[in-house]
Amino acid sequence: MEVIWAPWRLSYVSNVTKGKEKGCFICRAIEDDPSRDRENLLLYRGKKAIVILNRFPYNTAHLMVCPIRHTGDFLSLLPEELAEIDELLKRSIRAIKRAYNPDGFNIGLNLGKVSGGSVDTHIHYHVVPRWLGDTNFMPVTAGVKVIPQSLDETYDRLKTFWE
Numbered sequence: 001m002e003v004i005w006a007p008w009r010l011s012y013v014s015n016v017t018k019g020k021e022k023g024c025f026i027c028r029a030i031e032d033d034p035s036r037d038r039e040n041l042l043l044y045r046g047k048k049a050i051v052i053l054n055r056f057p058y059n060t061a062h063l064m065v066c067p068i069r070h071t072g073d074f075l076s077l078l079p080e081e082l083a084e085i086d087e088l089l090k091r092s093i094r095a096i097k098r099a100y101n102p103d104g105f106n107i108g109l110n111l112g113k114v115s116g117g118s119v120d121t122h123i124h125y126h127v128v129p130r131w132l133g134d135t136n137f138m139p140v141t142a143g144v145k146v147i148p149q150s151l152d153e154t155y156d157r158l159k160t161f162w163e
């Protein structure tokens, strides 16, 4: 997978390095009151899995599908967890297709810190929509990246197209 240059990830990386991010952000969002789901970018709550927008996206509508149970051990995932994760991956792809009409997707799992994953304690599948040429129109302009759509707008749009 080619790397899409995403400068707003720098604040994330530096925060992690400085240890500002404490605990598991996925669990924090799940355990928070559902009335704050929009603020937490939690798009959908299932029985065994959830869908949450990536706060530091590689692309517009970059979201993550995670088991509700806090585990980093893929082999420990239960059949009912895997089944719902599969279902939510399908629903995520369907919603993003309807909302944004991408040309393709990168979907994947990073297991363990060495794989490049930022959080190795709570499994999360990345769903990253791709448009032809999207690596080309993400230029460096004095270190400022124009994000095509704010996270709030993306959240609302995906919510509208979610079934």
Ligand SMILES: [Zn+2]
Binding pocket: 024, 025, 026, 027, 028, 069, 070, 071, 121, 122
């Ligand atoms: Zn967790």
